[in-house]
Amino acid sequence: MTRQRALIFEIMQNHPGHLTADEIFALAKQRMPNIARGTVYRNLKLMEQANEIARLEMPAGPDRFDKTSVPHGHLYCDGCGELQDIPVVGLMRELETAIGTQVRSYQLTIHYLCPACRRKQAQ
Amino acid sequence: MTRQRALIFEIMQNHPGHLTADEIFALAKQRMPNIARGTVYRNLKLMEQANEIARLEMPAGPDRFDKTSVPHGHLYCDGCGELQDIPVVGLMRELETAIGTQVRSYQLTIHYLCPACRRKQAQ
């Protein structure tokens, strides 16, 4: 556990989530000016494999990262790209039953139009 | 509707799914030798926007494409990367009720270990 890794970990913990690797890099750089981008990518990958964080593959642009806590899905607006968490109570257990074997993780992204974008489109 | 687009469309229809853009390009090239990679990418994007096909963002490697038919989720083995379809009966409607607005599409990817990889890991 290096200073760099601890810093990245802390940033993840103190942040609501949905950060990109580069945003994390920028935050880290504020407190450790010569940390390298590659280090951030390497550590994020390690933390993902250790299930400490979850990688969200976005329909557009770079991946985003969430600290893993309560399992949840994501609501993605196809209009503006805004991303919201949605609780998906019991989905994981249901899936496990349906599949008949242990689920390691899942990613659920629901595409919709947020109220603002729906309004725009209606006009 | 150009010849290129028709060909790509036909390849999608006659294929079980989960193809990458480059695999589609290779198949297309067999029948139209000087079709360009860019044309395939452009048409896949158009077909995606028209909801004729669905883009699957994979945990590793390039995106894959399914012809849209019955809504379904995907089972992804973290060991070997194999991808399977799973029916997710009624999920879409449930989600719509839960969210209170129309769902445009969703992507559900469940990570697990397939029997072969589970066996390997147990050893």
Next chain:
DNA sequence: ATACATGCAAACGGTTTGCAGAATA
């Protein structure tokens, strides 16, 4: 005739990697 789609190749963006040196256990 006009607009749009194509082939080509170069550029792009996010991510990974080889390497020499530094930090860790």
Next chain:
DNA sequence: TATTCTGCAAACCGTTTGCATGTAT
């Protein structure tokens, strides 16, 4: 001391794009 991790920069890979030409309507 042995090993793992870092910073740096170059490479990588999937995808996009500008442009001149060709095709469809």
